[in-house]
Amino acid sequence: xxxxxxxxxxxxxxxxxxxxxxxxxxxxxxxxxxxxxxxxxxxxxxxxxxxxxxxxxxxxxxxxxxxxxxxxxxxxx
Amino acid sequence: xxxxxxxxxxxxxxxxxxxxxxxxxxxxxxxxxxxxxxxxxxxxxxxxxxxxxxxxxxxxxxxxxxxxxxxxxxxxxxxxxxxxxxxxxxxxxxxxxxxxxxxxxxxxxxxxxxxxxxxxxxxxxxxxxxxxxxxxxxxxxxxxxxxxxxxxxxxxxxxxxxxxxxxxxxxxxxxxxxxxxxxxxxxxxxxxxxxxxxxxxxxxxxxxxxxxxxxxxxxxxxxxxxxxxxxxxxxxxxxx
Numbered sequence: 001x002x003x004x005x006x007x008x009x010x011x012x013x014x015x016x017x018x019x020x021x022x023x024x025x026x027x028x029x030x031x032x033x034x035x036x037x038x039x040x041x042x043x044x045x046x047x048x049x050x051x052x053x054x055x056x057x058x059x060x061x062x063x064x065x066x067x068x069x070x071x072x073x074x075x076x077x
Numbered sequence: 078x079x080x081x082x083x084x085x086x087x088x089x090x091x092x093x094x095x096x097x098x099x100x101x102x103x104x105x106x107x108x109x110x111x112x113x114x115x116x117x118x119x120x121x122x123x124x125x126x127x128x129x130x131x132x133x134x135x136x137x138x139x140x141x142x143x144x145x146x147x148x149x150x151x152x153x154x155x156x157x158x159x160x161x162x163x164x165x166x167x168x169x170x171x172x173x174x175x176x177x178x179x180x181x182x183x184x185x186x187x188x189x190x191x192x193x194x195x196x197x198x199x200x201x202x203x204x205x206x207x208x209x210x211x212x213x214x215x216x217x218x219x220x221x222x223x224x225x226x227x228x229x230x231x232x233x234x235x236x237x238x239x240x241x242x243x244x245x246x247x248x249x250x251x252x253x254x255x256x257x258x259x260x261x262x263x264x265x266x267x268x269x270x271x272x273x274x275x276x277x278x279x280x281x282x283x284x285x286x287x288x289x290x291x292x293x294x295x296x297x298x299x300x301x302x303x304x305x306x307x308x309x310x311x312x313x314x315x316x317x
Contacts, residue, residue, distance in 0.1 A: 005120075008130035014195050015133045018188040019115070022137040026293055029180045033300045040307040047314045 096299040107292035117282035140287040142185035148178030153245035156238035173301035179217040205254035216244030
């Protein structure tokens with residue numbers, strides 16, 4: 001039964017290679033984009049940490065900066 | 078006058094907040110729908126009376142082709158809006174959605190080539206549909222490369238918008254190539270306006286896989302959009 005499913009009347013190689021290629025492409029793109037996001041988040045947090053106290057206060061007034069700094073808890077996927 | 082830049086929908090803070098929160102949910106939904114779609118496509122759906130089990134390749138090939146065409150059209154539409162409204166968010170959205178469109182295009186080409194071997198007896202043919210899809214992939218590649226090559230903001234904006242708008246001429250050629258020329262591809266079986274000729278036992282898995290592909294594209298878009306926004310904020314911190 002498993003052999004029949006994998007063989008698919010001789011078309012199994014074509015069918016499964018198509019599906020595997022699709023899933024590998026998805027996984028590859030996801031990992032690339034995810035690593036870019038983590039890299040930028042780390043860079044942002046490092047830069048934010050190196051700011052002087054008055055600059056931190058100024059940066060904190062920007063809503064988007066707050067979102068990025070609190071994003072860690074939401075983006076760990 | 079109410080400017081488009083003031084619309085709540087285009088508020089970067091709101092989009093960033095929403096995208097951070099929704100990524101996990103979208104990923105879970107994507108995996109769930111993809112699993113159902115794969116089970117339907119590989120196990121439950123019937124084989125074709127002519128092509129046999131090779132028809133199952135359709136469940137990844139067709140949604141990928143639809144997505145790549147749809148995304149490129151959307152990028153072109155956003156590029157036109159950039160020229161009209163001068164809104165930075167349109168640029169960011171277009172730039173963020175392009176990688177998934179390119180991947181869908183590559184998937185459509187590769188799975189189409191694999192499908193062609195058992196059905197047409199060849200991996201590749203210079204038929205109108207395949208060639209126009211290859212041209213679309215080249216436009217995607219040019220669009221993505223332009224963002225990497227050019228550093229001048231105004232210049233890269235003009236170049237990428239030109240590539241997207243000029244490349245959009247190719248979209249109807251891809252779509253109607255099967256009607257305008259004699260090609261190896263059959264005319265479309267799924268139509269929004271006229272009658273859909275595909276049986277429901279095949280239309281259901283095709284629809285589920287399309288939904289999974291849409292969710293994947295949305296997930297990649299949100300992650301890429303966040304990355305681009307944080308990049309801008311990083312530069313903003315340097316200027317403080």
